[in-house]
Amino acid sequence: MKLAHFAVALAIAATPAAALAGESSGGLTLGSKAPQATTKMKNIDGKQLSIADVAGKAGTLVIFTCNHCPFAKDWEQRIVELANGYTARGIGAVLINANNPDMHPEDGYAEMQTRAKSRGMKVPYVVDETSAVAKAFGASVTPEAFLFDKSGKLVYHGAIDDNRKQPDKVQARYLKDALDAVLAGKAPPVAETKSLGCGIKFRS
Numbered sequence: 001m002k003l004a005h006f007a008v009a010l011a012i013a014a015t016p017a018a019a020l021a022g023e024s025s026g027g028l029t030l031g032s033k034a035p036q037a038t039t040k041m042k043n044i045d046g047k048q049l050s051i052a053d054v055a056g057k058a059g060t061l062v063i064f065t066c067n068h069c070p071f072a073k074d075w076e077q078r079i080v081e082l083a084n085g086y087t088a089r090g091i092g093a094v095l096i097n098a099n100n101p102d103m104h105p106e107d108g109y110a111e112m113q114t115r116a117k118s119r120g121m122k123v124p125y126v127v128d129e130t131s132a133v134a135k136a137f138g139a140s141v142t143p144e145a146f147l148f149d150k151s152g153k154l155v156y157h158g159a160i161d162d163n164r165k166q167p168d169k170v171q172a173r174y175l176k177d178a179l180d181a182v183l184a185g186k187a188p189p190v191a192e193t194k195s196l197g198c199g200i201k202f203r204s
Helices: 002-013 070-087 109-119 132-137 174-183
Strands: 022-024 041-043 059-064 091-097 125-127 144-149 154-158 195-199
Touching (some): 059 070, 059 132, 154 174
């Protein structure tokens, strides 16, 4: 575990200062249910979906992310692969963009549609139009993952893995390990990590 945190430290050290927008170790407490679970959000296909609508029999993955953030971009393909792959295995998944596109036009709805198509995204990518869902979760950066087990309790919160820049040098696959544990009906080996990313540009 110390080695994994050392790798995180190296990844941070190698990151340009301008890109280091923040980190989150707050948010929901472990064991909590998903807040705002029935709040409808506009998906990239135009349909209105809630977290409850996408919940899986084995568990549910919620990731707050966006288009413009360099952290989200670096982890994006891994996020999509995990979300697509585990949805097919019974884990429901939804990616949520709570950013204000007036601050970053790249986070606009049309851009979300384009990005989802180019990345082969098969899971919902929705707009948190008032940022109410993100605020209820206590999410503060992108990307930030929340994984709930089949009973709806939060069992993992935090980062995707320990090396955003070099996928081939990842040593701690926090989210993947947590997903595998949930499928096996076990507790994740690591339940909480710090999410590194750009601060969410909340809508007023």
